[in-house]
Each structure stands twice: as structure tokens, then as C-alpha cells.
Amino acid sequence: MSVSxxxxxAVNEPTDMLETSFDIQGHAVSRPWWKxxxxxxxxxxxxxxxxxxxxxxxxxxFADLITSHDPLRGVLGDRLAPPFWMEGGSWTYPLGxxxxxxxxxxxxxxxxxxxxxxxxxTIVIGAVVGSTLGLLAGYFGGWIDRFVSWLIDTFLSLPxxxxxxxxxxxxxPSFVTIVAIIAITIWASFARQVxxxxxxxxxxxxxxxxxxxxxxxxxxxxxxxxxxxANTLIVLATLQVGVVILEESSLSFIGAxxxxxxxxxxxxxxxxxxxxxxxxxxxxxxxxxxLLVVLSLNLMGDWLRDFLDPRMRQRxx
Amino acid sequence: xSLDLPLGSPSGLSTAEPxxxxxxxxxxxxxxxxxxxxxxxxxxxxxxxxxxxxxGESGSGKSMLALSLVRLTPEPAGRxxxxxxxxxxxxxxxxxEKQMRDxxxxxxxxxxxxxxxxxxxxxxxxxQLEEAIRVHDRDIDDAEVRERSVNALKSVHVPAPERxxxxxxxxxxxxxxxxxxxxxxxxxxxxxxxxxxxxxxLDVTIQAQYLRLLKDLQRRTGVGIIVITHxxxxxxxxxxxxxxxxxxxxxxxxxxxxxxxxxxxxxTRALLDSRPKVDxxxxxxxxxxxxxxxxxxxxxxxxxxxxxxxxxxxxHLEYPHPIEVAHDHVSACWRxxxxxxxxx
Numbered sequence: 001m002s003v004s005x006x007x008x009x010a011v012n013e014p015t016d017m018l019e020t021s022f023d024i025q026g027h028a029v030s031r032p033w034w035k036x037x038x039x040x041x042x043x044x045x046x047x048x049x050x051x052x053x054x055x056x057x058x059x060x061x062f063a064d065l066i067t068s069h070d071p072l073r074g075v076l077g078d079r080l081a082p083p084f085w086m087e088g089g090s091w092t093y094p095l096g097x098x099x100x101x102x103x104x105x106x107x108x109x110x111x112x113x114x115x116x117x118x119x120x121x122t123i124v125i126g127a128v129v130g131s132t133l134g135l136l137a138g139y140f141g142g143w144i145d146r147f148v149s150w151l152i153d154t155f156l157s158l159p160x161x162x163x164x165x166x167x168x169x170x171x172x173p174s175f176v177t178i179v180a181i182i183a184i185t186i187w188a189s190f191a192r193q194v195x196x197x198x199x200x201x202x203x204x205x206x207x208x209x210x211x212x213x214x215x216x217x218x219x220x221x222x223x224x225x226x227x228x229x230a231n232t233l234i235v236l237a238t239l240q241v242g243v244v245i246l247e248e249s250s251l252s253f254i255g256a257x258x259x260x261x262x263x264x265x266x267x268x269x270x271x272x273x274x275x276x277x278x279x280x281x282x283x284x285x286x287x288x289x290x291l292l293v294v295l296s297l298n299l300m301g302d303w304l305r306d307f308l309d310p311r312m313r314q315r316x317x
Numbered sequence: 318x319s320l321d322l323p324l325g326s327p328s329g330l331s332t333a334e335p336x337x338x339x340x341x342x343x344x345x346x347x348x349x350x351x352x353x354x355x356x357x358x359x360x361x362x363x364x365x366x367x368x369x370x371x372x373g374e375s376g377s378g379k380s381m382l383a384l385s386l387v388r389l390t391p392e393p394a395g396r397x398x399x400x401x402x403x404x405x406x407x408x409x410x411x412x413x414e415k416q417m418r419d420x421x422x423x424x425x426x427x428x429x430x431x432x433x434x435x436x437x438x439x440x441x442x443x444x445q446l447e448e449a450i451r452v453h454d455r456d457i458d459d460a461e462v463r464e465r466s467v468n469a470l471k472s473v474h475v476p477a478p479e480r481x482x483x484x485x486x487x488x489x490x491x492x493x494x495x496x497x498x499x500x501x502x503x504x505x506x507x508x509x510x511x512x513x514x515x516x517x518x519l520d521v522t523i524q525a526q527y528l529r530l531l532k533d534l535q536r537r538t539g540v541g542i543i544v545i546t547h548x549x550x551x552x553x554x555x556x557x558x559x560x561x562x563x564x565x566x567x568x569x570x571x572x573x574x575x576x577x578x579x580x581x582x583x584x585t586r587a588l589l590d591s592r593p594k595v596d597x598x599x600x601x602x603x604x605x606x607x608x609x610x611x612x613x614x615x616x617x618x619x620x621x622x623x624x625x626x627x628x629x630x631x632x633h634l635e636y637p638h639p640i641e642v643a644h645d646h647v648s649a650c651w652r653x654x655x656x657x658x659x660x661x
Contacts, residue, residue, distance in 0.1 A: 142393065205434035211389055212429065213501065214421035215452050223448060227439045 045303045048296035056293050059109040060116040067103070071110040071263045074101030080279045096281040098271060104285050107263035111286060114264050115293070118179060119244040123237050125183040130190025131233060135221050137191070138198025148191060155188035161250065168256040178257050182247055186240055193236055197229040231308040238304055242297035249290050265290050334406075335362035336508040336541050337386075337425075342400035344378075344385040351613040355381035357565035358400070363509060363541040368532075370544045370552040370573070372588070373562035376609060379545045380430070382562070383513045386543075387425055388417050405508060423453050426507040428498055430514045435498045436486040442497055443482030446470070449501040469500040472537075473530060492523040496530065503534055511543045516551060528555050549592055553577065558645075561585045564610050564620040567639070571646040579658045581648040583627045586656050619650070627652050 059066060074097065081097040082089040089096065095104040137148035164181045171177060201207060202225065210220050245265075251257035252266030260267060265286040272282025344356040355378040363369050373379050384390050385397050388409065402409045404424055409417060429435055436445060446466040451457065457465075470478035473496040486494060495515070502510060512531065516524040532555060535542055544555055552559055552573060559576045561569045561584060569582040580586045587605045607624040610616060619625070622632040631651055639649040650656070 206437040209435040212427040214418040
């Protein structure tokens with residue numbers, strides 16, 4: 001007479017990772033995870049990951065293995081060669097060549113290296129400086145907090161492009177200058193985020209317990225506060241990669257960024273500006289790369305935020 | 318069961334020097350609405366192996382008193398403005414912050430109001446216990462830390478300690494987490510343990526279990542315990558002495574039996590009368606009329622006078638200083654002698 005021995009029939013299809021469905025008797029039906037249809041925001045953004053990997057990361061690492069062209073020196077005879085599918089195009093220059101006969105694809109690949117180095121460096125500097133100041137401000141409060149908050153407000157309200165132009169006008173464009181400029185413009189968003197999270201973690205019982213046990217403040221920060229703000233840091237860093245690439249490209253486009261003849265994507269878009277109606281490929285392909293990579297990084301960041309947030313995992317659609 | 322904790326003096330029998338002597342402690346909170354006298358001249362002593370209960374309603378200053386003892390009053394509003402907290406023969410209020418950090422956890426320890434949240438969700442329990450064991454002892458080796466954390470869990474009766482160490486807080490029950498927090502607080506065998514409403518977050522059966530565990534720890538280590546609570550049940554079960562706190566001051570202090578059988582302060586009387594009683598027919602619970610006074614604007618006389626049914630004119634004008642009404646029984650009331658022992 002045992003009811004549970006009867007085969008259970010699912011009345012309503014599970015629609016969510018954690019939504020439970022019930023059979024006729026009202027028993028919860030558990031399903032293996034592979035039979036569950038994940039919620040929209042839980043879907044892994046494979047396309048974005050693919051794009052970031054194949055347009056940004058892999059080309060940047062294996063640039064000299066993928067292409068044999070020189071990114072800096074061109075063949076003047078082949079200048080303005082169109083992409084391979086157009087009349088007069090060839091597989092030698094798959095995406096065409098620019099005014100100096102340099103292969104666009106090669107320059108995009110080497111440009112990925114610049115984008116990745118610049119964003120990597122600036123984000124490490126920005127995250128370290130920003131989260132240190134944010135932790136100190138949020139945890140200790142008082143004059144430290146007032147000073148750091150004032151710094152954050154000041155730096156967030158600075159006109160970045162104008163600041164970059166002034167600095168470049170004063171000391172000239174270089175790789176170091178651009179890294180420094182972007183780093184000082186992004187640390188503030190890290191600091192603001194970390195400060196806010198620290199303020200809430202500081203009030204938790206486990207921080208109070210650690211203080212009662214005589215734990216020194218720096219240990220509380222490293223052991224209890226930092227690990228609990230790490231999720232936010234990861235999400236923010238991912239989203240900031242897109243911002244940095246965009247900023248570096250913009251600065252390079254107006255001539256305040258990576259100095260020529262280095263193949264930054266922004267520089268390449270700028271180089272094709274006056275030819276845009278005739279040899280559109282010079283600007284189009286690097287521009288497309290910026291668009292795809294930044295968009296993908298934003299989608300990845302959004303997904304990471306949902307994925308790492310335990311509340312999002314438990315909530316229904 | 319093997320325990321590495323030394324045997325202390327059994328509960329209640331100690332006659333030694335007090336491990337903690339608090340004298341006229343005053344902690345004020347400076348807010349934008351004025352100065353709140355959260356703790357306003359509290360004195361008491363605690364002997365080794367003794368349990369002192371501090372009972373009072375919400376906002377009477379119990380928790381501020383506890384935080385003052387470890388000098389962790391909320392910054393920047395809270396400030397200890399006067400008094401002495403003599404722990405093991407020296408006044409902790411005179412120590413530097415760095416010296417104070419060595420005292421916390423080692424000589425005086427605390428179990429906080431909500432032990433459910435007292436564990437960091439991102440680390441395993443073992444990790445956090447090891448952290449607590451290493452706080453004051455940076456150079457003990459890993460094997461010893463491990464052994465000590467297993468022993469610490471055994472001392473609070475956690476079954477299968479080796480396996481439990483790998484668990485994360487969310488994988489444990491409330492009572493289990495509570496024991497682990499207890500083990501962390503006792504990691505250095507402090508002389509004084511403050512338990513701030515240790516059982517409010519637990520259900521009744523687990524409460525009783527936990528209180529027994531605390532008494533058990535006390536019997537083995539001789540730690541002096543201060544239990545802060547608003548529950549007479551907890552007091553009856555654990556305490557040797559009781560202090561009743563009202564509006565920042567102790568109004569009555571006595572051994573636990575005296576408080577229940579012969580209360581000498583109208584406030585204590587009223588508190589006892591407002592407990593639900595099992596042996597009587599179900600009637601409406603008695604309550605104390607009125608509200609506790611605002612701690613920013615205190616009357617010159619007795620702070621309970623406005624709500625007190627025994628109050629005379631003198632009560633409103635002059636503060637009744639605590640007097641010894643019986644052996645080891647102190648009451649701060651002008652009419653202590655007239656308070657009835659039995660419920661009216």
C-alpha cells in the first residue's frame with residue numbers, strides 16, 4: 001500500500017535549477033542536474049568566452065606563431081590591398097592591407113597583445129590600490145574614510161580624456177604613460193565598491209568575534225573581509241577589462257595613447273579614418289574587434305555576477 | 318574522554334582572589350542627540366569558577382557593559398569615561414590597544430549574541446578554529462595546531478571532530494556552530510568568559526544542552542563566566558550570583574537563591590512577577606507599567622521610581638545608594654526592607 005513505490009509522475013515540468021516540482025502525492029521530485037533547464041541568467045555565455053579567447057587572449061599569447069608578417073613594416077607595393085573575397089584581394093592579406101602595405105590581420109593580432117597587456121597591468125594596479133584603500137576606508141572609518149572617499153569622488157569626477165590629453169601633451173605618449181593614466185582613472189571604482197562591501201562585512205558577527213578574540217586589524221582585513229569581497233572584485237575586474245580596452249582604444253584613436261607605429265586597435269581605426277569610404281577594411285576590422293571583445297566581456301561580467309551571487313542562485317526567475 | 322584542559326576549582330567553592338573586579342565603570346555614548354549613559358557606575362567582582370548572571374531588559378546597558386569589559390565599545394560614539402576593570406590584578410583600561418589585543422581571547426573571552434553568524438561563511442570550521450588557536454601563538458607547528466583543534470572540539474563534545482573540521486558553517490546545525498564558537502572562545506583557556514545572550518538564537522532543548530556544556534567547561538577549567546541574559550530560566554540554571562541591571566546601573570546583586578526567594582528591590586520583584594508561571598491557571602501575564610527612562614535624560618533620584626509601586630517622594634529626589642541588606646546581598650532602594658518576598 002506504500003505510495004512511494006508507485007512510479008512517480010511529474011505534474012509540472014521543472015522550469016528552474018532549483019524550482020522543485022511535485023508529483024501527484026505531493027512528494028518533491030528531484031531530477032538529475034542535466035535534465036534541468038537552467039535559468040536564462042545561469043546559462044554560461046559560451047559565445048562570449050569563445051570570442052574573448054579567440055580574438056583577445058590566444059592571439060595575444062601566440063602572435064608570432066599565428067602570423068609571419070611584420071606588424072610594423074609593410075610592403076609598399078601591396079598598399080591598400082583589399083580583403084581576400086574582394087576583387088584584387090588575396091590570402092596573403094586575408095583582411096587586406098593598410099596605406100603602408102601592412103597586413104591588417106597581423107596588426108590586429110599584435111594589437112590584441114597591447115590591449116591585453118594594458119588591461120592586465122592597469123587592472124592589477126587599479127585593483128590592488130583601489131581595494132587596499134577601500135578596505136582601509138571601510139574598516140577604519142574616521143578620517144581615513146573621509147580622505148579616501150574624497151579622493152574617490154575627485155577621481156571619479158575627473159574628465160578622463162581631458163586628463164589624458166593634458167598629461168600626454170606634457171610628457172608625450174608612451175606605453176607607461178597610458179598604463180599610468182588608465183590606472184589612475186580606474187582605481188576609484190574598485191575603491192568605491194570595496195569600501196561599500198567592507199562597511200557591511202565589518203558589521204558581521206564573525207568580524208566581531210575575531211575582534212573579541214584579539215585578532216589584529218590587518219589580519220581581520222586579510223582573513224575575514226577580503227575573502228568576502230573577492231566575488232565583487234572578480235566581477236568588477238572582468239567588467240573593467242572592457243572599459244580599459246575601450247579607454248585605451250579611445251585614447252589611441254585621438255593620438256593620446258599607444259604611440260605609432262605600434263598596432264593598437266584604436267590607432268588602427270584612426271589610421272583608416274580618411275580612407276573609410278574607399279578602403280573601409282582598415283578601420284572596420286579593428287573596430288569590429290573592439291566591439292566584439294568589449295561586448296563579450298560585459299556579458300561575461302554580468303554572468304559572473306549572477307553566478308557568484310548566492311542570492312541569485314536561489315531566487316526564482 | 319581525554320581532555321587537555323587542566324582541572325580548576327569546582328564551581329561555587331572558590332574563595333580565591335577575584336579574577337575580575339569592576340569598580341564604578343562608566344561607559345557613555347556620545348550621539349548627536351546627547352550623551353547616553355549606557356553604563357553608569359557599575360561595580361562587581363567575579364571569582365574563578367564563579368558564574369555571574371547579569372539580567373535586565375533591552376536597552377538596560379547589559380551589552381555595552383560586556384563590550385566595555387573587553388574595550389570594544391562601538392567607535393567613535395562609545396567611550397569608557399571612568400572606573401576600573403581589574404583583570405588578573407591589572408587595570409585593563411590602562412593598557413595600550415596593542416597590549417589589550419593580547420588580553421582579548423587569552424585572559425578574557427566572549428561569546429557573542431548570535432553565534433549562528435559568528436563563523437565566516439567562506440572558510441571551513443577547522444580553518445577558523447586553527448586561526449583562533451594561532452591568534453596569540455604564531456609559531457606553533459601545523460601538527461600541534463591540528464591536534465589542539467581536534468581536542469578543542471572534543472572538549473565541547475562535537476562528535477567525529479576530524480571530519481567536522483573539514484565542514485563549512487552552512488553544513489552544520491545551530492547547536493553545533495554554537496559549540497564551535499564556544500571552543501574558539503575557550504582556545505586559550507581564559508580566566509573570564511563573557512556570554513552575551515548565548516542561547517537566544519537556539520531552541521529550548523539545545524539551550525539547556527548548551528548551558529550544561531558551559532557549566533561543564535567551567536568545572537574543568539575554572540573559568541569565571543559572566544552570563545548576560547533577559548531570561549530568568551538561564552539565570553536559575555547556570556548562575557551562582559545575579560546582578561539585576563536597570564537603566565545603566567545595578568539595582569540588586571545577590572546569590573541566585575536569594576534573588577528568587579528574597580528579592581529586595583521592587584524592580585527585581587516586578588521582573589519575577591512578570592514571568593509566566595507553570596503552576597498557576599493561565600491568566601494574563603503581569604507587566605511593569607511604563608517605559609525605562611531615556612538614558613540621555615535621567616532623573617536625579619531612583620531610575621525606577623516612576624514605574625515603581627513602592628515609590629515615595631524621596632525616591633524621585635535622591636538616588637538610593639546600594640546597601641547590604643543581607644550577607645552578600647546588595648540592593649539600591651530606599652524601601653528594601655519593605656519589599657515582600659512572596660508575590661503579592
